[in-house]
Amino acid sequence: MFEKMKHTDCEESNNNPCVSKIQDALASLDVQLKELSIQRRRALNYFLDLKGNIRVFCRVRPFLPDEIRGYARRVLTSDTTKLFLRIADDKNKQYSFDKVFHPQSTQEEVFSEIEPVIKSALDGYNVCIFAYGQTGTGKTYSMEGVPSNPGLVPRGIRAIFEQASESNYAFQFTFSMLEIYMGTLRDLLVPQSTKQRVHKACLSIQMNSLGGIEIENLVSIKVSNFEQVKRLYNLGSRSRSIASTKSNSKSSRSHCLTCISLTCSAAPERQKETNKIWMVDLGGSERLLKTQATGRRLEEGKAINLSLSALGDVISALQHKKNHVPYRNSKLTQVLRDSLGSDSKTLMFVHVSPKEEDLCETICSLGFATRARSIHLESEKSPELQAKREVEMAKLQQTITEVESEQKDVQREIGRLNERLALLTGFDQSNDVHAKGSLIATEDLHFTGEVDLHSAKGFKRTSPSLPRFMKPTICSKQKTGSVHLSSTGTRKKSSIPSKMKRSASVYAESITSQAKDAACLSDYGSDFSMSTGYAIQGHGADDDTEWSQGTSEYEIKQVIFPDQEKSPRSSTTSLHDGCFNNGGIQVKEINKNKHFAEDWLHLQTTGQTRTHNVGGKRIFAIPVDKRNIMCKQQNRVIYCNQAEIQNFSKTNSGSTKKTNLNDVDSLESIELDEARRFIVCSLTDMEDTQPDQNQDHDQVAAERKGGQEQEDLTVLTETPGFRENPVSVDSYGEDRSRPERQDNKEESCMLLRTTRRSLFATHALQPDQHTDLKESVIRITSCHDEEQGTNGLFLKTIQSLKCGSTSKQVLQAQPHLFQQQPEELQLAKKANL
Numbered sequence: 114m115f116e117k118m119k120h121t122d123c124e125e126s127n128n129n130p131c132v133s134k135i136q137d138a139l140a141s142l143d144v145q146l147k148e149l150s151i152q153r154r155r156a157l158n159y160f161l162d163l164k165g166n167i168r169v170f171c172r173v174r175p176f177l178p179d180e181i182r183g184y185a186r187r188v189l190t191s192d193t194t195k196l197f198l199r200i201a202d203d204k205n206k207q208y209s210f211d212k213v214f215h216p217q218s219t220q221e222e223v224f225s226e227i228e229p230v231i232k233s234a235l236d237g238y239n240v241c242i243f244a245y246g247q248t249g250t251g252k253t254y255s256m257e258g259v260p261s262n263p264g265l266v267p268r269g270i271r272a273i274f275e276q277a278s279e280s281n282y283a284f285q286f287t288f289s290m291l292e293i294y295m296g297t298l299r300d301l302l303v304p305q306s307t308k309q310r311v312h313k314a315c316l317s318i319q320m321n322s323l324g325g326i327e328i329e330n331l332v333s334i335k336v337s338n339f340e341q342v343k344r345l346y347n348l349g350s351r352s353r354s355i356a357s358t359k360s361n362s363k364s365s366r367s368h369c370l371t372c373i374s375l376t377c378s379a380a381p382e383r384q385k386e387t388n389k390i391w392m393v394d395l396g397g398s399e400r401l402l403k404t405q406a407t408g409r410r411l412e413e414g415k416a417i418n419l420s421l422s423a424l425g426d427v428i429s430a431l432q433h434k435k436n437h438v439p440y441r442n443s444k445l446t447q448v449l450r451d452s453l454g455s456d457s458k459t460l461m462f463v464h465v466s467p468k469e470e471d472l473c474e475t476i477c478s479l480g481f482a483t484r485a486r487s488i489h490l491e492s493e494k495s496p497e498l499q500a501k502r503e504v505e506m507a508k509l510q511q512t513i514t515e516v517e518s519e520q521k522d523v524q525r526e527i528g529r530l531n532e533r534l535a536l537l538t539g540f541d542q543s544n545d546v547h548a549k550g551s552l553i554a555t556e557d558l559h560f561t562g563e564v565d566l567h568s569a570k571g572f573k574r575t576s577p578s579l580p581r582f583m584k585p586t587i588c589s590k591q592k593t594g595s596v597h598l599s600s601t602g603t604r605k606k607s608s609i610p611s612k613m614k615r616s617a618s619v620y621a622e623s624i625t626s627q628a629k630d631a632a633c634l635s636d637y638g639s640d641f642s643m644s645t646g647y648a649i650q651g652h653g654a655d656d657d658t659e660w661s662q663g664t665s666e667y668e669i670k671q672v673i674f675p676d677q678e679k680s681p682r683s684s685t686t687s688l689h690d691g692c693f694n695n696g697g698i699q700v701k702e703i704n705k706n707k708h709f710a711e712d713w714l715h716l717q718t719t720g721q722t723r724t725h726n727v728g729g730k731r732i733f734a735i736p737v738d739k740r741n742i743m744c745k746q747q748n749r750v751i752y753c754n755q756a757e758i759q760n761f762s763k764t765n766s767g768s769t770k771k772t773n774l775n776d777v778d779s780l781e782s783i784e785l786d787e788a789r790r791f792i793v794c795s796l797t798d799m800e801d802t803q804p805d806q807n808q809d810h811d812q813v814a815a816e817r818k819g820g821q822e823q824e825d826l827t828v829l830t831e832t833p834g835f836r837e838n839p840v841s842v843d844s845y846g847e848d849r850s851r852p853e854r855q856d857n858k859e860e861s862c863m864l865l866r867t868t869r870r871s872l873f874a875t876h877a878l879q880p881d882q883h884t885d886l887k888e889s890v891i892r893i894t895s896c897h898d899e900e901q902g903t904n905g906l907f908l909k910t911i912q913s914l915k916c917g918s919t920s921k922q923v924l925q926a927q928p929h930l931f932q933q934q935p936e937e938l939q940l941a942k943k944a945n946l
């Protein structure tokens with residue numbers, strides 16, 4: 114074939130027949146490449162089938178330095194596939210695995226087992242890789258590794274990108290990370306502080322019509338290279354729930370699930386257009402009697418055991434090809450449902466301790482592993498069958514290698530011919546050829562690292578007042594056309610105008626009904642064979658589980674996905690340039706639709722996101738480069754520190770000076786320290802997005818309030834969206850009894866509330882005055898660094914843009930605010946300010 118191609122090389126550059134010959138040759142190579150691709154995929158899949166779609170490995174942890182110093186007797190010995198456990202001086206028990214990794218096995222050796230399934234993932238199969246085992250046996254070490262010796266996740270991700278770059282197709286990758294903590298899903302890319310955990314969980318598991326699992330509201334970030342994922346992964350890992358236990362000073366108290374989803378729309382031979390690789394660091398199984406855990410640790414241990422048991426049930430049912438697979442018994446198995454089944458590849462690494470004192474736990478873990486691979490044990494009973502299988506696998510391995518090498522040759526030849534063609538025609542047709550041959554999926558691919566929120570798109574709003582069981586599922590939404598799926602289950606962009614899209618915040622109501630004490634009997638033979646969801650509210654003071662520093666998912670999403678998150682009424686905000694759209698006046702819109710993973714990471718890693726907790730509600734703010742506010746007319750703004758804000762409605766004491774902000778007519782009232790860049794966060798939607806419910810909350814509030822002070826906006830309005838609003842600000846109340854606060858300007862903090870397209874300070878306003886503001890806005894934010902206790906007043910701002918002439922006055926009076934931002938000025942002018 115290649116010889117033939119070579120003959121098509123022509124000497125004369127403008128020879129048209131020659132060009133067409135090359136094009137024909139390219140087309141035929143294209144077809145050939147496709148066939149080879151199919152051939153390789155089939156061979157690999159068959160190979161993995163023979164190996165087993167659910168494979169179980171065992172890794173024995175080495176003795177740790179302190180264990181060697183103490184008395185620690187080894188109870189395990191192994192060969193490549195068998196593990197021998199000494200359960201008494203004269204009694205050994207044998208366990209079989211697909212492979213046993215002894216204490217000296219390296220991370221590379223362990224990783225070599227997952228390489229074939231990574232290929233399989235690129236072929237469109239769902240993959241699930243688990244680390245299971247007693248707490249402290251090295252699950253996190255295997256999955257995450259240490260910086261000098263990375264584990265399966267980083268290695269796997271690197272391999273995915275490498276293999277994808279060598280493939281004939283262009284892939285689109287997204288990255289998500291979540292943990293399941295006591296039966297509740299937590300987005301690890303959206304760190305939350307302990308305090309904020311009192312809020313409802315907001316991720317909900319849904320199944321689309323094709324059986325694919327989707328997690329609504331889970332942040333999913335488009336990524337294009339390993340470095341991006343690595344940083345996201347590190348970020349997510351830092352947010353895991355960790356606590357010190359007797360067995361492990363840094364014990365993971367949850368299941369950590371890392372997901373890479375791969376989409377390739379122009380590769381019909383792939384099994385699925387979009388598929389996923391889940392890499393799961395399971396929480397450590399514990400014998401609660403032995404750990405003597407109490408309080409929160411006990412609850413965590415129970416939750417972990419229950420869900421591990423449910424996972425065991427599912428794997429066992431799959432292995433035995435049972436009609437009923439009990440996926441619903443735990444959140445873990447619900448999330449992984451579409452990746453734990455016939456078409457998927459599952460690898461389970463069971464970790465055990467080498468210590469004698471851990472013998473009981475080791476037996477439990479090995480029992481779990483044995484049940485998980487029961488089918489293989491049966492098939493291994495016959496040595497002949499086993500030998501036959503080995504031979505077949507060797508043949509397949511050989512075929513795969515040959516086909517892959519042929520693929521590379523063809524690719525090289527295509528490249529050569531393309532170069533030739535470019536010389537002849539003066540036009541690089543390589544892209545064209547690929548497009549013609551559908552080899553490269555170019556449609557809709559943007560490797561820009563932009564952040565994407567799958568779950569926020571394309572959903573029809575549901576009324577939060579409906580009970581969950583009455584709300585449309587993803588299937589029903591698809592039937593009614595409100596969610597569009599491609600033939601393979603990829604959700605396509607909704608044609609619903611963005612205004613009508615349901616904001617992700619509205620989903621909050623449909624989330625996780627805490628399945629407290631919902632017990633389902635397991636047939637897996639464990640004492641803890643029930644799956645229970647735990648509400649995380651109200652845990653006692655023994656909670657020393659570490660949480661990440663505090664921002665909420667909504668807050669982050671509002672920054673990352675302002676379009677998806679905001680309501681038609683809410684203001685447009687941009688992440689970096691800090692300019693906003695106000696009451697229809699578009700000052701500047703930058704990065705309206707796209708924010709980059711880099712930006713977000715930067716904010717996250719530098720801790721530049723801050724929140725205020727106000728009566729259980731949160732305000733979000735992003736610092737800007739200028740951190741000082743000079744407020745010359747202090748009597749016109751509120752100053753109070755975080756503690757005061759929190760106590761604001763509870764006590765009448767404090768030192769808050771409040772002034773009716775309605776008195777602030779323009780920016781003249783608030784002079785800023787040359788603050789040029791400012792960002793006011795988009796507080797989450799406070800209303801449902803249905804136009805008919807788009808009522809004036811201020812009016813409602815004013816009517817309902819009737820002079821009486823109320824704390825909580827959600828109570829005031831009873832608008833469904835409010836209830837789910839995690840960042841709305843409390844209080845219409847104005848406490849005139851508070852003495853003025855003159856000191857410590859650096860701790861100043863302004864409460865904000867959003868309504869319509871406005872943000873404005875609420876504490877100082879009577880509700881009826883809110884309506885007077887109409888389209889106008891006063892945006893004043895500053896933050897107190899709650900987490901670190903510093904008095905950094907790092908967000909500031911500004912702007913009182915009242916309608917009509919007042920707005921003009923603002924501009925005229927304070928042109929310097931805009932001078933250095935001509936673009937803003939122009940936009941403002943355009944907007945008829």
Ligand SMILES: Nc1ncnc2c1ncn2[C@@H]1O[C@H](COP(=O)(O)OP(=O)(O)OP(=O)(O)O)[C@@H](O)[C@H]1O
Pocket residue numbers: 173174175177216246247248249250251252253254255361363364365366395396397398464
């Ligand atoms: N193969 C190994 N080589 C060297 N050190 C290891 C190995 N496996 C585990 N360790 C060490 O053992 C300790 C416990 O490991 P790790 O935290 O990974 O356990 P775990 O199973 O994830 O625990 P938990 O379930 O409590 O989170 C760590 O200090 C880790 O570095």
